[in-house]
Amino acid sequence: MKLGNWPDVVNGEKAMEIARDKIVELETGTDAQSTNVATLHDAFESHLSQSDAKGATIENYRLQVRNHLDVLFSLPIEKITLPMLEAAIADKGVSQALHLAQIIKMAFRRASTVRRCFDVSASLKVKGAKKYKPSNKVKFDASEQWPAIDLIFECNSLVHRTAWLLMLFTGFRSLNARTLMWDQVDLEKKTIELTAMKNGLDRTFPISDVICAALARLPHRKGFVFPADTPRSHTGHIGQLDARTRGIEMFEGNERPKKALRQHDCRRLFTTAARRARLPEYVIDELRGDTPKKVQDIYDQGSANHGDVNLIAERICAECGVTPCFVLDRIEGSS
Template identity: 30%
Template sequence: MANTSRRAALNERVITNWLASIAGIEGDHALSDTSCRGLRLRVKRGERLTRNTVRGAANWGWRGRDKSARIRSAAIGPLADVGLGEARSEADTLRAEARTKTLARGGATADTITLTQALELHYGTGRLKASTLTEYRRVVRIHLDTILSTPLIKLDPSTLAPIIRRVIAGSEGKRPAPSTADKLIKLIRAARTAVYAETLDERFLLDVTTALRRKVAIKPCQPRLHAVIHPEQLPEWWSATEAEDPLYRDFLRFLVLTGLRKMEAAALSWAEVDLNRGLVTIPATRAKSGRDRERALGQATWEILLRRRKAVRGSCWVFPTSLNGRGHIVDPKKAVARIEKRCSVHASSHALRRTFVSRAREVLEREDVAWLVGHAVAGVTEEHYHARSPEANRKYAQAAESAVLEAAGQTTTVVAPVMRLVSGAAA
């Protein structure tokens, strides 16, 4: 409250100086009484005055007199800058007093505060999003753990440059991370600003980053993720999943045979499965389209769900991750890595979705594949008038599933003929 009253008094003093200076302007640039009232109103509200605040108030008074008020208000710019200089100086004093009180509460002084304490001071400003705060804590824990207890005043460029250099170039099996180095520089700069109201020799650190980016030979990483499993790789990948834990084996095969998104399948509950009708319902909360979506199943995927039903008695999840069944699969990264060791095919969950789409397009029309995987349809007519029953969609689901199984070298059983095949494709 004290700071607010001091700021209001400062604003009053600055606005008085402005008005006294502006009062001497004659002719078209003269401010009306309405403009003065607008500025006074902002002072009473305790608003923070900026150059645009003054221009806005001037426009308010001029608006009814002349449409060129915006141009005329530029005459106030230099006067606004003079006043803002005084305002900012006073604001810096207020912030310095607040920092001293905060340090005193933490039992530290500007000379003894450590990097950890300074960062917590910065985190406590409330200006960082939760996700940003989590990311900052992670990179600090990984890269700055050796200097967290060092007094902030002793962290000069000569101390920090080697750390930044290692992050950019990569070390101890870690990949080069120039963007992470930028985050660390921003954090250290913010920590010093929070304590001393001044930054480290920022130009030095930025020069280090720029120079290292140019000089360090960063080898391009080999792309490990296959955008899609090619037909010649599918038999090997399918065989490699056979040795996997039944839970992850069924989950990965379910993905490649349905083309569902990872979380559409991972969070699938038995309340969303109708084994009698051979349907699963993706609720609007998980569907990318934001609407409930029914997905018909082919024979092989139906058998996978039937097998899961017997294996997870008592759990509400189709793919639970614990014996008590309270949680479900989130990301099968470890299973993907184990399969990669067996067959040298590293296919992410989304790569399995792309694999399904690639094989399905060999036997189905594009819009039919879009209906199966939940993509946006081509136009308004398809969206609103081309409604199809689950039984009609089942024919397309079975055709796409059979195409994947055939490429994987597995025997297929087509339960119904496909009505619409791509021209020239075998029935």
């Protein structure tokens, strides 16, 4: 068994130290060969094999590794140092760095459990993370007319436009919308079934006439409701939807398109419209797919109905300065 190269093995004393560790690994079955975990790639795949995460989530993790961590994850675990981990996320934005750090820690936790090695990632921190607080506000003044529907219909892609409408008129999270399959949709019953949501729940949701009409305009009825634009896609469904923009803003001395509507803003607007329509809190919680909070919530077999979502749709349209009929006409006339 090779113990290493100079200068890692600088003298006989160092060789004896490494040899003792190797013997312990062999005796306990925690060496790389016995565990099949030699690199962080191996450790991460071992972690994913035990994960209950949805397939789309796992594929997104793998995509992040391929795009940003491939070289690091290909190294032997014992060769990886904290400065290497810090360098891997140093040039990333705070949000992306936090996501990559989470992936690194998943892999190292698995490695430390299986290999009984030191978890180098335990001290990994993202610079600026304490200052980073995701905004819970939309990009426009919600007390004035909402530009959401106009922004969505400015989207040229029928598939992307329909995905945006689905998020706005259901409040679904982006991942649930983008990974939706046709076998989860029942246009006759006007329902959509979501399984293993972010909180682990499965729930069937009533959907409004606006969404039924929008989905009916799509030219296919099998597989993903929103298939990928390219056959080279790793997932088969559309990826992150770029924020809808309007106008120009200055950022770090340069001009860039000004974000006017982001994916999660749709969930915020759906909730706001439901409250402005004065729907009961328990109905709003159910339509948002929230975790049951009270005993009655647990016993409730489904209080929200098609009328509730149509009422929210009417309110969304009113806040945007249009009527549901006007939106339906735009859907029917779009291509």
